[in-house]
Amino acid sequence: xxxxxxxDYSDPALSEERFRAAxxxxxxDLRLELLTQIARTFSxxxxxxxxxxxxxxxxxxxxxxxxxxxxRYQLERGRTLNSNGEREQARGLFVSAWEQAQTDQLEGLAxxxxxxxxxxxxxxPDAVEWNQRGLAIARESTDAKAQALxxxxxxxxxxxxxxxxxxxxxxxxxxxxQAMWTARARPDxxxxxxxxxxxxLRSLGRFEQSLAIxxxxxxxxxxxxxxxxxxxxxxxxxxxxxxxxxxxxxxxAKAFAELGKDEWFAxxxxxxxxxxxxxxxxx
Numbered sequence: 001x002x003x004x005x006x007x008d009y010s011d012p013a014l015s016e017e018r019f020r021a022a023x024x025x026x027x028x029d030l031r032l033e034l035l036t037q038i039a040r041t042f043s044x045x046x047x048x049x050x051x052x053x054x055x056x057x058x059x060x061x062x063x064x065x066x067x068x069x070x071x072r073y074q075l076e077r078g079r080t081l082n083s084n085g086e087r088e089q090a091r092g093l094f095v096s097a098w099e100q101a102q103t104d105q106l107e108g109l110a111x112x113x114x115x116x117x118x119x120x121x122x123x124x125p126d127a128v129e130w131n132q133r134g135l136a137i138a139r140e141s142t143d144a145k146a147q148a149l150x151x152x153x154x155x156x157x158x159x160x161x162x163x164x165x166x167x168x169x170x171x172x173x174x175x176x177x178q179a180m181w182t183a184r185a186r187p188d189x190x191x192x193x194x195x196x197x198x199x200x201l202r203s204l205g206r207f208e209q210s211l212a213i214x215x216x217x218x219x220x221x222x223x224x225x226x227x228x229x230x231x232x233x234x235x236x237x238x239x240x241x242x243x244x245x246x247x248x249x250x251x252x253a254k255a256f257a258e259l260g261k262d263e264w265f266a267x268x269x270x271x272x273x274x275x276x277x278x279x280x281x282x283x
Contacts, residue, residue, distance in 0.1 A: 001026075003033055004108070004145050012041040032058055032069035036076040043080040051080040067104035071097045075112060082120060091120040108145025111138045115153050122156075123163040131157040151180035151189070155196065167203045174200050191217060195230065202238055211238040229258030229265075233276065240279070253280035 006018045016038055023034045035058050042051035055077050062070055078093035094116040101110035114134030121127035131153045138146040138153070158173035178193035198213035214234045221228055236251035256276040259265045266273060 001030060002144075003037060004148070007037075009044070012044040016041040029066045029069050032061055032065055033072050036069070036072040040076045040079060043076070043083050046083070048080055048084045051076070055080065067100060067106060068109070071101045071104075071106060071109045071113070074100070075109070075116065078116060082116070087120045091117060094120065107137055107141045108143040108149075110134070111141070111143075111146040111149050111153075115149055115156070118153070118156060118160075121160075123160055125160075125164070127160040128157050131160070151177045151184070151193075154180065155193070158196065158200070162200055162203065167200055171197065171200045171204065191220070195228075195234070199234060202234065202241070205241075207238045207241045211235065211242070214238065227254075227258055229255050229262065232258060236276075236279070249279070249281055252276050256280050 001022060003019075003022075006015065006022065008015050008018075019034050019038045019041070023031060023038075026034055035054055039051040039054040039058075042048070042054065055073060058069070058073055062073060074093045074097035078090040078097065081087075081093070082090035094113050098110055098113035098117060101107075101113055111134045114130050114137070118127040118130035118134070121130060135150065135153050135157075138150050141147060154173045154177035158170045158177060161167075161170035161173065174193065174197045178190065178197055181189040181193050194213055195217060198210040198217075201207075201210035201213070214231055217228070217231050218235060221231065232251050232255035236248045236255055239245075239248035239251065256273065259269070259276065260273060
């Protein structure tokens with residue numbers, strides 16, 4: 001059974017249904033693996049207590065289980081902790097999962113573990129190092145899970161480098177991630193990757209190139225009947241950097257209107273939202 005193929009990360013509830021359907025006939029190690037994935041559907045919905053309760057059920061059964069349930073358990077316990085802000089505890093579990101997966105040659109799970117350790121070091125040199133460890137395995141692996149994680153790790157490493165001010169290095173990885181998503185024909189991820197390349201170009205002072213990409217993204221959203229506040233924000237920032245204040249102002253207003261609707265953004269990016277409002281000329 002290909003457990004990872006059953007996932008729809010954009011719809012954890014649907015994924016839970018699939019795992020529970022498979023659970024009806026599963027036994028032994030497979031049953032334990034499925035339970036860990038059901039726990040993950042809870043943590044993705046921020047139902048952390050339910051995730052931990054289910055993992056508590058799995059834990060005592062691991063004594064007679066093989067390596068895969070052990071590693072899956074450590075990954076999902078770690079993800080639940082990390083998503084709830086308990087980063088240090090999570091990191092220890094991810095490192096343990098990495099070590100066991102390496103020992104038992106579970107390449108896909110080893111790459112997943114390295115990817116998660118890196119996330120706990122987000123924005124720091126250790127994050128880049130851990131992603132490189134995972135990528136070294138994934139690039140040589142035929143494991144579908146390992147291969148699937150490559151563009152995400154490239155993207156994460158790129159943002160870590162960007163946050164450290166290493167913009168030229170970041171651009172190389174952003175462009176590689178875009179190429180990987182393009183090769184996999186994933187439209188949503190391609191759009192995000194293109195936006196990320198353009199954002200990095202702005203950090204490098206290449207405003208005209210960045211602006212051209214963001215205008216292309218804007219046109220695609222118009223054609224699809226959708227909007228993206230982050231695209232509006234970048235259009236505004238690039239125009240402002242080029243001294244086109246009058247052209248930038250309406251985009252700052254659009255960015256403020258769209259991003260203000262985002263509950264997470266409004267809660268966690270209050271200063272940024274206020275800046276957008278000011279630069280839009282609104283009181």
